[in-house]
Amino acid sequence: MSSAAATVNGVDLAAVGGLAQQLLAEPDAPKSSWSARTQWTGAFTSASYAREHGPIVSDEPTLLAGSNSAPNPVEYVLAALGSCLAVGYAASAAARGIELRALEIELAGTIDLRVFLGLAEGHAGYDRIELTTRVDSDADDAALQELHEHVVKTSPVGNTIEHPVELRTRLVKS
């Protein structure tokens, strides 16, 4: 098999297959660990880092008393979900031999700022996120719908948002 044939949607099928084989061969291997650190940089701005990557700069819009220098945290949640689904579509389509020409995801949700500002009780986060995926592919509708449902169901970011996740927090005075 040529190296071109081993790539679908730009995804290296041998590398993904090797990862799956490795995980199957080591059922007791630890889960995959991820971390980030966020440095507050004054007012509503911050710079976050993950491994050798960053800064991931965040700010609030001027309407929320920020300086609008970057996306805000709740927009990063939508971007994280969109980028996670994009990985899922690319990988799962490749595994099914489905070629994608283009794929875009639009995501939206609402936040009750009153709860954030302590003016009302309730849930200060998104209560629902709506998203539309637009895909350009020759695959038939049923195959694409099955792909879509599989990708949403197995998305790490999607599952983090859909399920209750425990936050264990600690404050240290430095």
Place this chain on the structure above:
Amino acid sequence: MSSAAATVNGVDLAAVGGLAQQLLAEPDAPKSSWSARTQWTGAFTSASYAREHGPIVSDEPTLLAGSNSAPNPVEYVLAALGSCLAVGYAASAAARGIELRALEIELAGTIDLRVFLGLAEGHAGYDRIELTTRVDSDADDAALQELHEHVVKTSPVGNTIEHPVELRTRLVKS
């Protein structure tokens, strides 16, 4: 009051107060709407946009068959949470007259890649996120602990992660 006195932690107290007054004056005003769009850019890379901001570039590490050109989606979730908490500390400390000299948040969690890859059943997202906030401030321990608990409780990203959130998804062939 001088303009310097109206700023604590770089936060414009008049602007935050004005926002709160506006929300109190319009109890039937709609919730605040946020959106993003993600464009798949081949393999495991994507570029996301929110309002005039972006691209927010994402990729997977080479160990996960990506090209490691950017943070990955689950790292963006941690960064979103860290940056959201940073806004919360700055705003709520300012409202309490607490001056922060420095603040950093370390965040970590684990993902079961077997579930993502379809090799096992279960929850493909974070099941728990642990975070430590390091704060440099002259405020006393009790005041800082109260601040910390309030910020975690009212964080929009924290609440999105902690609570079950409905994902409404739709696939459109373009």
